[in-house]
Amino acid sequence: MSRLLQALFGRLPIGWLQLTHNRTRFAAALAGVAFANVLVFVQLGIMNSMATATLKPYGFFQADIIISASDANSMTEGSNVARQWMYQAMADPEVVAGTGLFVANVSWQRADKALSLTTYGINPTQPVFLSPEIASRAATLQLPNSGILDRFTRGLPRDEAAAIRPQSPFSFEANGITLTLYDTFAGGGGFGGDGFMMVSDQTFLLQFPARSSGAPDHILLQVAAGADPDVVAARLRDLVSDKSLRIRSYADAADEDLSYQQTKRPTGIIFGFGVIIGVLVGIVIVYQVLSTDVADHLSEYATFKAMGYGQGFFLSVVFEEALVLGVLGFIPGLAVGSLLLWAMASATTLPLAMTAGMAVTVFIGTVVACSLSGAIATRRLVAADPADLF
Amino acid sequence: MAEDVPVEVSGLNHWFGRGEARKQALFDVNLKVSGGSLTVLVGPSGSGKTTLLTLAGCLRDVQEGSVRLLGQELKGAQSDLQRTLRRRLGFIFQAHNLHGSLTALQNVLMGLQVHGRSDPQMQTKAARHTLTLLGLGDRMDYLPDNLSGGQKQRVAVARALVGNPDVVFADEPTAALDRESGATVVQMLKRLGQVRGTTTVMVTHDNRILELVDRIVTLEDGRIVNDTAP
Numbered sequence: 283m284s285r286l287l288q289a290l291f292g293r294l295p296i297g298w299l300q301l302t303h304n305r306t307r308f309a310a311a312l313a314g315v316a317f318a319n320v321l322v323f324v325q326l327g328i329m330n331s332m333a334t335a336t337l338k339p340y341g342f343f344q345a346d347i348i349i350s351a352s353d354a355n356s357m358t359e360g361s362n363v364a365r366q367w368m369y370q371a372m373a374d375p376e377v378v379a380g381t382g383l384f385v386a387n388v389s390w391q392r393a394d395k396a397l398s399l400t401t402y403g404i405n406p407t408q409p410v411f412l413s414p415e416i417a418s419r420a421a422t423l424q425l426p427n428s429g430i431l432d433r434f435t436r437g438l439p440r441d442e443a444a445a446i447r448p449q450s451p452f453s454f455e456a457n458g459i460t461l462t463l464y465d466t467f468a469g470g471g472g473f474g475g476d477g478f479m480m481v482s483d484q485t486f487l488l489q490f491p492a493r494s495s496g497a498p499d500h501i502l503l504q505v506a507a508g509a510d511p512d513v514v515a516a517r518l519r520d521l522v523s524d525k526s527l528r529i530r531s532y533a534d535a536a537d538e539d540l541s542y543q544q545t546k547r548p549t550g551i552i553f554g555f556g557v558i559i560g561v562l563v564g565i566v567i568v569y570q571v572l573s574t575d576v577a578d579h580l581s582e583y584a585t586f587k588a589m590g591y592g593q594g595f596f597l598s599v600v601f602e603e604a605l606v607l608g609v610l611g612f613i614p615g616l617a618v619g620s621l622l623l624w625a626m627a628s629a630t631t632l633p634l635a636m637t638a639g640m641a642v643t644v645f646i647g648t649v650v651a652c653s654l655s656g657a658i659a660t661r662r663l664v665a666a667d668p669a670d671l672f
Numbered sequence: 673m674a675e676d677v678p679v680e681v682s683g684l685n686h687w688f689g690r691g692e693a694r695k696q697a698l699f700d701v702n703l704k705v706s707g708g709s710l711t712v713l714v715g716p717s718g719s720g721k722t723t724l725l726t727l728a729g730c731l732r733d734v735q736e737g738s739v740r741l742l743g744q745e746l747k748g749a750q751s752d753l754q755r756t757l758r759r760r761l762g763f764i765f766q767a768h769n770l771h772g773s774l775t776a777l778q779n780v781l782m783g784l785q786v787h788g789r790s791d792p793q794m795q796t797k798a799a800r801h802t803l804t805l806l807g808l809g810d811r812m813d814y815l816p817d818n819l820s821g822g823q824k825q826r827v828a829v830a831r832a833l834v835g836n837p838d839v840v841f842a843d844e845p846t847a848a849l850d851r852e853s854g855a856t857v858v859q860m861l862k863r864l865g866q867v868r869g870t871t872t873v874m875v876t877h878d879n880r881i882l883e884l885v886d887r888i889v890t891l892e893d894g895r896i897v898n899d900t901a902p
Contacts (some may be wrong), residue, residue, distance in 0.1 A: 585769040
């Protein structure tokens, strides 16, 4: 490390030598930086998992435009939409298909606990609106009171999920009706439920008799090949009589849902603040270390000033220290952060994982935060007056 | 190239403090130091020796009067000029002021690296040579904490001299040294004056070395009261 820094800065690695001179303090400083890194990693991991979980259901369907009620900020929220608007929308020459999408939570009471399944009611005769994986299993949904289950449902043992096959279906009771699961698909637990389930719209209405077939939660539309969904959506906003409806491209709806989850919902805001607090903690820790280090070496710095070293030299020493703390503190932070995210993912089935993007972002952020701390700490160098040395 | 008069002080007055607490430390001091000479400043504590040394050494701003160092006026000098001049000087502090995290060799190298990037091997060779001349050939990789007071002082001397300064300012450089080591340091400074034209201005209370110097300037109460050659 010493040789590397010497080659990098073209001088003796004063910062490195100063930091490592007191090994206990150095270890404590690295632990502090690593701790701040872990804080940020965990908060970022949760934010990322929220994004993944939010966007996950959009991947279950294939649509170009979605019509939702004015209060529908996400796939699982909001009022119903009258199906008549689907027919009105289909009058547009570039809208080629439409279907209703029903959403509600079904509670599956197991022996030890109740699982909450976010359940989508779809028309199984229109597999074109389903992802290839779900479409390939949708035929069984035409049977009454049948469903296919998210095999990654939180609280469902993997071997039990694996055993659910058309030749070995699994039945359970929900809302007083026996539902039979014929197959599984890859979903994953989210923040709104333990897992997902797909049923036909008819089965959905049997589960929720208060709901009406004429009022799904969303309307999915597909446009003709080559048509621009944004242009068609804009045209539909003029065409459809109910001006309170949200008519957006499917991609826009997913983006707006994510933005809503991250910036409007308390959980998103809290996790965002967690990231900021982690960064602030890191800056304070590094500032404290560097500031103390500068104060401890004030007479040495004054000596260097007397010898003719300029402000640039002192800045480079403090930045060298910031770089060392940032880089060496990042490594244990990354290791512990990865371990924690893995443990949390195992416990919750949330899509929590260390990603290369997160690691790079936090590394750059750490170096920038450390440099910022170093820049603030160098203000104390003004106090190093060479005349005081005599 | 050595200056004929590298240090020239004219009508120098200096004060410390402000308002009613303001106290004058130097009174109309005039001094010319010839190139290559070894001059000592002597006098009782509080007589202004160190103040004069720091003003002449470009470590303190000149308030009134004139100090010309290596041909440059220091009154009103900008920080760039101060830094440039300091690189042509060597300072030996009474308290050593060695960097505790650096070995003896690294401390001496700092006296060379201030001049910018150059061949590291040459720098190391020069630093080793200077330390060896001062009897520290076997202590190069020691940290200051593991050196005696005299050894630390010799490292500080090596750091000041390794860059071939034009002028050396020293504050009690022999106070922590035994007679033999003190004499070695002073003789080295004197030889540098003769061979390279290095000028030395030294504050000292050490009477043992006075016979070796070229000039003795005595200060009392901020005024030069005597200026003789031994």
